[in-house]
Amino acid sequence: MTDLILDDVSYRYPSGAQALDGVSLQINAGERVALIGQNGSGKTTLARHLNGLLRPTSGRVLHDGMDVADRTVAQLARLVGLAFQDPDRQIFRGTVRGEVEFGPRNLGLRGGALRTAVDAALAEVGLEAEAATNPYDLGASRRKLLALASVQAMGTPVLVLDEPTTGQDLRGVEIVKRVIARATGAGRTVIAISHDMSFVAETFDRVVALRDGNVILDGTPASAFAEESWDALRSTYLEPPLPAVIGSRLGLGATPTDDALLAALAAGS
């Protein structure tokens, strides 16, 4: 089990852009955390600190109390799997199976255990029939699911997903939700960046909003999307999901999801 702690983390890109400005967060093992915030607010930069692709300019990132400054990216790959926003920056093998195999093989899996992990990850994203296909013969949305399967197969205690539902149709979004549910069901931590507020409200226990490299909201979907938070959300160019707006309009309190709103409506009449 891995607890993640960001302790006053700041990061300035070599170009001078200050992407993170004193972020402190504790994420407990098994939590489902959504990172939201306007374009350029620091979400992806934060995600890349979790697996050591970026190192803080100041502050510390701790995994189970261990400062990641002392660990290599290869060592951190055992702890944190990161699926990129753009799958084409991740995919490099000639077949779908080869792509999914790469990560767990590097972690030492061989033989039957490797095959089982790969088969399960492919089945989970609906790509079991495409094992021999070249990834670039898949459409963009299935390449994104392939990238998701590749990090899922590594079984790392922490899974970081950068905009997993982008470009996914209805079925694809359901697959992403299922992958997240299975991962947290197995005790893994899932941290996802998303601009899709319905998906965030329906899928995560905790919502962290960033603005200009700072945390401005941190709470359950009910509190992060409650009317008191709307000014903060709008200050980072976000809007609450529709059921939250309607629940507030009807005086039903915090109703971040369709289910919560309809239950409140049913109870109130």
Place this chain on the structure above:
Amino acid sequence: MLTLESFTYRYAGARRPSLQEVSLELRDGEVLGLAGASEAGKTTLCLVASGLAPRTVGGSLAGRVLLDGEDTTPLAMHELAGRVGIAFASPATQLSGVAATVYEEVAFGAMNLGVPRDEVIARTEEALTALRIESLAERDPAQLSGGQQQLVAIAGLLALRPAHVVLDEPTAQLDPAGTAMVAAALAGLAATGASILVAEQKTDLLAAICGRVVVLDAGRVVLDGLAPDVLANPRLADLGVAPPAAVRLRRAADGMGLSATALARLDGSLAP
């Protein structure tokens, strides 16, 4: 006006055509939405409508694409570039990679078309303002976030002022405010008479800016009509398209057997 006349398109080496017997007419000033499950043919349709397929992409096309009634078959890509603008879902595909600043990147397309310098400056500044990215003007495009790059790519398209615009998931990486800005910019462009084709998974965006919506399934047009009708069509979910939030909520309410009073309260709050 952009007309696709009963066309069938097959990628080189593909067993089946990706699009079959598709006919569409896009009038001046119209924003036409294109929806459909992944791999239903939306991106391919964007490539054909913009002329990139088969010219650059290869493959074989039967049927014709007409611009204002003129058959585009004999036209080369550079002749089409000034008349049809395209924006891709991934800004990495779109950005020139040679501009050192966002300002130069946005001006790049218009400069290449030989637009006079003063005019390029005016258009560039207008496009940056429309998408609220003036503050990024001096930044290196390669150093921006994915969403910021997407806004830069769309600003470059706006600066071209094309009469016909094709956009493939232009807001895929944008925050809700960025999505709203792109929607407003597209509506503004349509108001100047441009015809706009926009493929999107975000049906809330289509509901906001499109008069008409077409849904593709396995390379064929299966729904085509007024946006409110198509987006409320019960078949939408079966076709792999997530309905707009309000439609989804109303349908869930129906499925729950809420009392008439509760439904009336919900309907009252959903009314625009």
